[in-house]
Amino acid sequence: MGMAVAHAQASGMGGMRTAGDLVARLQLSKKMRIGQAKKYVADKLGVSVVELSDPIIMSEVRADNGFGIMMPLGKVPKGLECKFNIARKLDLDINCLNRFKARAGLA
Amino acid sequence: MSNIVTRMGDGSMLEMSEKELREDIEAGIEEAVDKGGVPPLNQDEIEYLVELFKRKERIVGVEMGNEVILTYDAATLKIKRHSLFEDRVNSLAIYERLLGADTTELCHVDYSYKMLKPIVSYEAGTLEQALSVTHAPMFYGAMPNLGLYTQPDGPFPNPMELLPQGKIKEGRAAYDEMVASAVEDIVFIAESMWEAGADGINLDTVGASGDPDFKASLLAVEKLTAKYPDMAIEMGMAGEFVLGMHGEMYHEGQRLAGLYPTEQLKLAEKAGVAVFGPVVNTNNTESTPWNLARTIALIKPCSEAATIPVHANMGMGVGAVPVTDYPPVDIVSRVSKAMVELCRLDGL
Structure with missing residues (x-):
């Protein structure tokens, strides 16, 4: 665990603190390399590539778009609700959302 | 003058002069x-690398x-x-919410595909619950772990007992049966x-039982x-080259035994892997500058040749990280x- 934290501080994008989870989705769903994935997300969100790793800017972008924040207290999107917003904004298919829609009769 | 403080591959502290540092870096490269x-x-x-190891700061990081x-193998296991x-x-x-993880991975404490078959419904239910309350992309991960397929743990004769008896043909036949059975298990669980x-499936520690x-x-x-x-399938390797336990196993016309990261990557890419995780094992009797130089020399060509994301394995004992729990x-x-x-x- 200590090692994971050290890597995150030295080299990691920061996950939900920033746009790390969003960029990761492009690597998985479209096999994009890091530069291409960052540019895709930055263009969709209207921020620069460097700003993607800035928790100050990205926490505002995430809150504005309902992408999920680190301290999700009352009256903010959480979990699956956020994934709907992420899929729509980034024009992505998210596997569990498709399963959810099919099972809930929303597909 | 010995004024550069670094560490050995086992994590113990080490002082070197700049001359010794350069010699270790060059020797690591030469080995690769x-x-x-x-x-x-x-x-x-x-x-x-010389400037990196000369720095006095306790913590350094990439440029903004x-x-x-970051992807994490066996994430939930590490909490347990x-x-x-x-x-x-x-x-x-x-x-995701305390450690800032870019991705997560659900896994079972018995981290092998074979062991998951009897409990797959429970694992799927837990995965669905986890996906509904988290936000980051989530893998389900385990190891192929062909070691579990030999008697007495599995159904097939153990090639490690057959080969020393000179039963090469029988040993290889056992491996062929183990491969077919493992494929069935991995596909079923995935x-x-x-x-x-x-969001993804992680095949972790691939090659631990060789070709x-x-x-x-x-x-x-x-x-x-x-x-x-x-x-999306991530394939994380077990070692820097594929051990030839069978020795004559081929894929796409390529002999698997002895393949290094770049050749491993090419086969993984062609098979349909989305994220490839190359490994270089840390030598704990050499210094970290030696290990890091060697690791970079081996993995850089793999990353340059890739068309898919490359997440090098950087856990304890691989990727020049010392062989220690701490x-x-x-x-x-x-x-x-x-x-x-x-x-x-x-990624890492």
Whole structure:
């Protein structure tokens, strides 16, 4: 665990603190390399590539778009609700959302 | 004058002069060139490493804008390993909301595909619960682990007992049966987890049982991506070259025994892998500068040749991280920075 934290501080994008989870989705769903994935997300969100790793800017972008924040207290999107917003904004298919829609009769 | 403080491959502290530092870096590169058939690092890259190890700061990091994506093998297992009896769904939420993880991975404490078959419905249910309350992309992961397929743990004769008796043909036949059985298990579990909603499937520690282990993984990836073209599969390797336990196992006309990261990557890419995780094992009797230079020389050509994201394995004992349960932050942060910036990695 200590090692994971050290890597995150030295080299990691920061996950939900920033746009790390969003960029990761492009690597998985479209096999994009890091530069291409960052540019895709930055263009969709209207921020620069460097700003993607800035928790100050990205926490505002995430809150504005309902992408999920680190301290999700009352009256903010959480979990699956956020994934709907992420899929729509980034024009992505998210596997569990498709399963959810099919099972809930929303597909 | 010995004024550079670094560490050995086992994590113990070490002082070196700049001359000794340069000698270790050059020796590490030479070892990679000799064994792996890769090009040497250039002078700029050597100077980068010298300056990195001369720095006095306890923690260093990549330049702003160079940050990469982190994937985690056996994530929930690492919470349990600390005797923290946290529910796995909560464990994953802790990863993303306290540790800032870019991705998460649900896994079972018995981290092998074979062992998951009797409990797959429980695992799928837990995955669905975890996916509904978290935000980051979530893998389901386990190891091919062909070691579990031999008697008395599994159904097949043990090639490690047959081969010393000179029963080469019988040993190889056993490996062939183990491969077919492992492919069936990996595909069964991966399909179940994909249909439960996973964002990706992780095949971790591939090649731990040598070329049959790698062969089973490649075949499983081919089957899975043929049926589910959108399935994202990460393949993390076990070692820097594939052990020839069978010795005559081929895939796509390529002999698997002895393959180094770049050739491993090419087969993984062709099979349909979305994220490839190369490994270089840490030598604990050499210094970290030696290990890091050797690791970069072996993995840089792999990253350059890739068309898919490359997440180098940087856990304890691999990727120049010392072989210890308590990797010091001074070394982890240095090897993390250098691997990302010199190998131009997409993630760790």
